Amino acid sequence: MANTFSNLLDRLHLTSKEEGVQASEPTEEELKDLRDIYVKAGQDHVFTFYDELSTSEKAGLFERLKSFDPKYINEITEKALHPPQSSDESQETRLEPLPEAATASILDSKEEDVQSWYTSGLEYVSKGQVAVVLMAGGQGTRLGSSDPKGCFNIGLPSQKSLFQIQAERIWKVQQLAEKQSGKKDIFIPWYVMTSGPTRRATEKYFDEHDYFGLQKDNVFIFEQGVLPCISNDGKILLETKAKIAVAPDGNGGIYQALLTSNVRTDMRKRGVQHIHAYCVDNCLVKVADPVFIGFAASKDVDIATKVVRKRNAKESVGLILQKNGKPDVVEYSEMDDATAEAKDSKQPDLLKFRAANIVNHYYSFRFLESIEDWAHKLPHHVARKKIPHVHIETGETIKPDKPNGIKLEQFVFDVFPLLSLEKFACMEVKREDEFSPLKNAKGTGEDDPDTSKQDILNQGRRWVQNVEGIVESESAPEETGVEVSPLVSYGGEGLEFLSTRTIKAPAVIEKED
Numbered sequence: 001m002a003n004t005f006s007n008l009l010d011r012l013h014l015t016s017k018e019e020g021v022q023a024s025e026p027t028e029e030e031l032k033d034l035r036d037i038y039v040k041a042g043q044d045h046v047f048t049f050y051d052e053l054s055t056s057e058k059a060g061l062f063e064r065l066k067s068f069d070p071k072y073i074n075e076i077t078e079k080a081l082h083p084p085q086s087s088d089e090s091q092e093t094r095l096e097p098l099p100e101a102a103t104a105s106i107l108d109s110k111e112e113d114v115q116s117w118y119t120s121g122l123e124y125v126s127k128g129q130v131a132v133v134l135m136a137g138g139q140g141t142r143l144g145s146s147d148p149k150g151c152f153n154i155g156l157p158s159q160k161s162l163f164q165i166q167a168e169r170i171w172k173v174q175q176l177a178e179k180q181s182g183k184k185d186i187f188i189p190w191y192v193m194t195s196g197p198t199r200r201a202t203e204k205y206f207d208e209h210d211y212f213g214l215q216k217d218n219v220f221i222f223e224q225g226v227l228p229c230i231s232n233d234g235k236i237l238l239e240t241k242a243k244i245a246v247a248p249d250g251n252g253g254i255y256q257a258l259l260t261s262n263v264r265t266d267m268r269k270r271g272v273q274h275i276h277a278y279c280v281d282n283c284l285v286k287v288a289d290p291v292f293i294g295f296a297a298s299k300d301v302d303i304a305t306k307v308v309r310k311r312n313a314k315e316s317v318g319l320i321l322q323k324n325g326k327p328d329v330v331e332y333s334e335m336d337d338a339t340a341e342a343k344d345s346k347q348p349d350l351l352k353f354r355a356a357n358i359v360n361h362y363y364s365f366r367f368l369e370s371i372e373d374w375a376h377k378l379p380h381h382v383a384r385k386k387i388p389h390v391h392i393e394t395g396e397t398i399k400p401d402k403p404n405g406i407k408l409e410q411f412v413f414d415v416f417p418l419l420s421l422e423k424f425a426c427m428e429v430k431r432e433d434e435f436s437p438l439k440n441a442k443g444t445g446e447d448d449p450d451t452s453k454q455d456i457l458n459q460g461r462r463w464v465q466n467v468e469g470i471v472e473s474e475s476a477p478e479e480t481g482v483e484v485s486p487l488v489s490y491g492g493e494g495l496e497f498l499s500t501r502t503i504k505a506p507a508v509i510e511k512e513d
Helices: 002-011 027-042 054-066 070-081 111-126 162-181 200-209 251-260 263-268 291-299 336-341 373-378 412-418 448-467
Strands: 103-105 130-137 192-195 219-223 224-228 236-242 247-250 274-279 303-310 319-323 324-331 355-364 382-383 405-409 424-429 470-473 482-483 500-506 507-509
Touching: 002 412, 002 507, 027 054, 027 247, 054 412, 070 382, 070 405, 103 263, 111 130, 111 162, 130 251, 130 263, 162 291, 192 200, 192 263, 200 219, 219 263, 224 405, 247 405, 251 412, 274 291, 291 355, 291 424, 303 412, 303 507, 319 412, 324 412, 324 500, 355 412, 373 412, 405 507, 448 470, 448 482, 448 500, 500 507
Parallel strands: 103 424, 130 192, 130 274, 192 219, 303 424, 470 500, 482 507
Antiparallel strands: 224 247, 274 355, 303 355, 319 324, 319 355, 382 405
16 A cells, blocks of 8 residues: 555655755666666656766756656646547536535625634634645745745835734634633644745744744645656756756645645644645735634535635636536636626626635645545646756757746646535635735735735724724825734724724734733
8 A cells, every 4th residue: 555655656746855955876777777767758868967967966866857757747748738638628618606505705694604604613723623724835036036925025014024924813813712712722733835946945934933923833834846847849958967947836736745745644643624725925815714614614515715706807817616517717818708797697786707716725634635536637737938958969058038848837726626516615705805915016006015015004994993993194095004913803803992092004003002
């Protein structure tokens, strides 16, 4: 059984070793065996410069090449470039909203239902059954930073980074669960998925900030896998004479990484049953949201997802719906105008297809226990890129001015169609309360640090006004916001001490006084 599992991981490229680990030069026999594998796959050019490398370079290249199955790389490349037509694709695609039984909306749900989900969600937290997985592999390149995106300071009065904001929300949910249950020492394990370029910087950042008040033993930093970059004629590219050009395997690599990093094993030991997974760039994300956990658990589903209402028919967002009777995500570019503009027959003022994907998901642990059964079924997608590489004949480094190859990646939602509709659910939430992505450089005016900061300040102002607090500002209208620390309030609760108080904005509320 152990060998079968190991072979499966090898085939799925789930056994790559961490870069930077000291390795010894392979023996002649080991080198020959590996070279033969690459010869059979038509990829033996990767050994072109091997004999002129230093001992450490030979060891590093050997370890990296050993971590890949070139035959498997050829197969997924071919499938990505020339996807086989399924029986569904030979027929007309049928798109429909998810069935009503699988959906709920915070915008119009009964208050007693929301409260019930919240209470049960906190109960699962108090039992130690809730965990959080953060997808944080990206760097802040578009933001003008080489640091992990989670380290980015969006300019709040408190100067908190995305990582700190999210850590403090986890801390607050723990406190809310302790208060409801009367128990002490309730913890939510936080599994932070990084990439090769961000792992060490992320570990250093968390260590320097003492894990933002969370216990180190409950923060598990791990790394997603990589795949080699491929030339337009199907060859593995060398970044240098001693190094394969690689790229992270996409946010869909989360499933494989849960295995190779032993995250799933750790979850099992802790008795985790409910997992919240999200992307680091959303400053408004309600981490470990008790309402969402309670909703998904009440439906007894394997996957649930949060969505926000699409602004208009032209907004370029992926939509969560049913495609040919299965839950799926359909991109804006895949829809014709008539479909995008279609109205809801029951609510004619709303779009028929309006559930915008925000990469905010729930998983049952029982579903993650079946990763080995379906991971190999997930497709790889092609991203055509300009990839610097070494010319095999001259050994010179080439920096192309147009796309010369592809990077292969998987998407986290590719697993959705593997489920029946009965095991999938969707919760619509308010965009202004839960979704403000950080994608662009400052000054862009959309999904940039200024909009992220303002969305948090606007939310805080609403919370203060909801308890009849007064917010005044002598500055510009956009500076009338209030930053409410997650240590004080998770979702607007517990702010009665601000009732009738006048707050000069912009301001930050860091404690009750």
